[in-house]
Amino acid sequence: MNLSVSIGQLKLKNPVMTASGTFGYGEEYAEFMDLNALGAIVVKGLSLTPREGNPVPRIVETPAGMLNAIGLQNIGVRAFVEEKLPFLRRFDIPVIVNFFGDSVREYVLVAEALSNVEGISGLEMNISCPNKDAGWCIFGTDPGTMEHVISAVRRATPLPLIVKLSPNVTDIALMARIAESSGADAVSLINTLTGMVIDVKKQRPVLANITGGLSGPAIRPVAVRMVWEVYRAVKIPIIGMGGVMTDSDALQFLIAGATAVAVGTAHFVNPTAAVEIIDGIGRFLKEEGFSDIYDIIGSLSV
Amino acid sequence: MSKYFSAEIVDNDYVNKHIKLLTLRPLSEVIAPEAGQFYMLQAGNTYDPLLKRPFSIFRYDLNSLQFLYRVIGKGTSCLAAYTNGDRISVIGPLGNGYPAPEGDFIVIAGGIGIASLWPILEKFRGSCYLFYGARNRDELVMSDEAEKLSKHVFFSTDDGSAGQRGFITTLFKDFLDTSQAAYRSLPVYACGPVAMIKNLSVMISGKLLRCYASLEENMACGLGACLGCVVKTTSGHRRVCKEGPVFNLGQILR
Numbered sequence: 029m030n031l032s033v034s035i036g037q038l039k040l041k042n043p044v045m046t047a048s049g050t051f052g053y054g055e056e057y058a059e060f061m062d063l064n065a066l067g068a069i070v071v072k073g074l075s076l077t078p079r080e081g082n083p084v085p086r087i088v089e090t091p092a093g094m095l096n097a098i099g100l101q102n103i104g105v106r107a108f109v110e111e112k113l114p115f116l117r118r119f120d121i122p123v124i125v126n127f128f129g130d131s132v133r134e135y136v137l138v139a140e141a142l143s144n145v146e147g148i149s150g151l152e153m154n155i156s157c158p159n160k161d162a163g164w165c166i167f168g169t170d171p172g173t174m175e176h177v178i179s180a181v182r183r184a185t186p187l188p189l190i191v192k193l194s195p196n197v198t199d200i201a202l203m204a205r206i207a208e209s210s211g212a213d214a215v216s217l218i219n220t221l222t223g224m225v226i227d228v229k230k231q232r233p234v235l236a237n238i239t240g241g242l243s244g245p246a247i248r249p250v251a252v253r254m255v256w257e258v259y260r261a262v263k264i265p266i267i268g269m270g271g272v273m274t275d276s277d278a279l280q281f282l283i284a285g286a287t288a289v290a291v292g293t294a295h296f297v298n299p300t301a302a303v304e305i306i307d308g309i310g311r312f313l314k315e316e317g318f319s320d321i322y323d324i325i326g327s328l329s330v
Numbered sequence: 331m332s333k334y335f336s337a338e339i340v341d342n343d344y345v346n347k348h349i350k351l352l353t354l355r356p357l358s359e360v361i362a363p364e365a366g367q368f369y370m371l372q373a374g375n376t377y378d379p380l381l382k383r384p385f386s387i388f389r390y391d392l393n394s395l396q397f398l399y400r401v402i403g404k405g406t407s408c409l410a411a412y413t414n415g416d417r418i419s420v421i422g423p424l425g426n427g428y429p430a431p432e433g434d435f436i437v438i439a440g441g442i443g444i445a446s447l448w449p450i451l452e453k454f455r456g457s458c459y460l461f462y463g464a465r466n467r468d469e470l471v472m473s474d475e476a477e478k479l480s481k482h483v484f485f486s487t488d489d490g491s492a493g494q495r496g497f498i499t500t501l502f503k504d505f506l507d508t509s510q511a512a513y514r515s516l517p518v519y520a521c522g523p524v525a526m527i528k529n530l531s532v533m534i535s536g537k538l539l540r541c542y543a544s545l546e547e548n549m550a551c552g553l554g555a556c557l558g559c560v561v562k563t564t565s566g567h568r569r570v571c572k573e574g575p576v577f578n579l580g581q582i583l584r
């Protein structure tokens with residue numbers, strides 16, 4: 029039974045990774061699962077310098093999901109490399125570092141800083157954050173800005189580059205094609221969908237940030253649809269995510285065309301979700317008479 | 331021994347109109363909790379509510395975990411609906427609890443906050459000056475037992491139906507103002523509504539009082555991963571679930 033997949037130059041022993049921002053820097057979950065069982069680990073997004081993030085309330089539960097507005101709180105590249113990476117180096121799986129910036133310059137500096145460090149196998153670029161040089165519009169929702177920032181990062185790093193697409197766009201396939209033509213080795217999708225919840229008694233937003241990113245099973249059908257649209261539009265591999273709670277959910281993404289999936293919010297509810305999903309995918313393939321994970325990737329018949 | 335385990339509900343009864351006592355029997359060997367630590371409990375059997383809910387440990391013995399909770403929203407309503415024999419998934423014990431007192435100490439409990447403080451009352455029985463306030467007599471749950479465990483008790487209710495009428499922090503302030511210096515140096519352990527913690531925070535600022543308070547914040551994972559439950563401290567944002575829930579109140583900025 030082959031469960032291993034390739035994402036560009038990255039070799040994964042199985043198609044299940046963690047979603048950035050839901051798995052800390054790995055340490056928090058090491059007591060619940062053998063991290064070596066994962067296809068890859070994707071760590072919390074880093075910026076050049078530490079960020080304190082948003083005030084609370086930062087999260088609010090919604091039907092079958094949750095909104096978060098953490099505000100990209102992180103310890104910065106330097107502290108990550110010095111304090112967190114040594115722990116991750118002990119594991120025999122690819123470590124993918126999610127990163128972001130508030131300017132093209134910051135993206136490039138972070139990508140460069142992470143490129144010459146032992147123990148980092150790939151980069152995932154979060155483009156769903158605001159650009160301070162363009163009126164704080166979101167990098168990943170404007171085709172021109174997106175092309176500019178991805179191309180600049182592509183020149184700055186030899187590492188496998190995954191671009192994490194924002195779903196808050198009209199045509200996700202177009203954005204995926206721009207990522208591909210700008211030099212991305214893979215795309216991951218979807219990031220959270222922007223939403224808000226209002227406290228009707230106070231007539232105020234529940235989140236301090238007003239809006240937040242929706243995740244969890246509530247967004248899964250949207251995510252599966254977007255993966256399917258992107259699969260038909262690009263040749264580079266897709267990492268699918270959005271409300272993956274079970275092996276059956278993960279299989280939907282694979283069948284829609286994702287080469288791998290990421291488990292995020294599920295880990296808040298079940299800290300062993302990823303390993304259960306890996307086991308479940310293997311069981312499914314065996315029961316259905318497949319011998320290779322690639323037999324079902326993109327196998328959707330319509 | 332995993333911190334992620336299944337447990338069977340062996341008791342889930344009302345102790346008054348709004349507060350229930352939940353008794354869980356873990357189905358595997360579990361880690362003994364410390365006073366002030368908490369557990370994430372599955373609430374309901376669907377994706378709505380999706381997230382587990384954090385509850386401080388109320389009582390623990392070798393084969394059972396007890397939680398005292400107020401039925402107040404969606405999650406606790408789901409928890410209240412469980413019946414004996416139901417099984418739920420649990421994560422815990424989590425976070426940092428109360429440091430053990432040396433000698434006498436003061437406890438300030440507001441409403442259901444008593445649940446979090448109960449383990450220190452029981453463990454260090456006879457050493458506590460307890461200040462316990464609630465909305466009314468009925469809400470002042472376990473007050474008879476609390477009295478037996480404490481050296482001295484001060485009760486207050488919002489409506490005056492038991493103890494003194496008014497806030498428990500007012501009673502505590504009067505005590506500080508009128509008592510001998512020796513009492514003013516006792517460590518304080520507190521858990522209660524946001525307003526109570528805020529009052530307390532103002533009261534201790536600039537004083538030498540050591541005050542350990544258990545804080546609450548919306549929480550998704552309980553493990554330190556989601557960064558949803560931070561509080562502002564003198565050294566930046568700290569996670570309630572990981573560095574807390576018990577903090578030295580003097581370091582909390584609100």
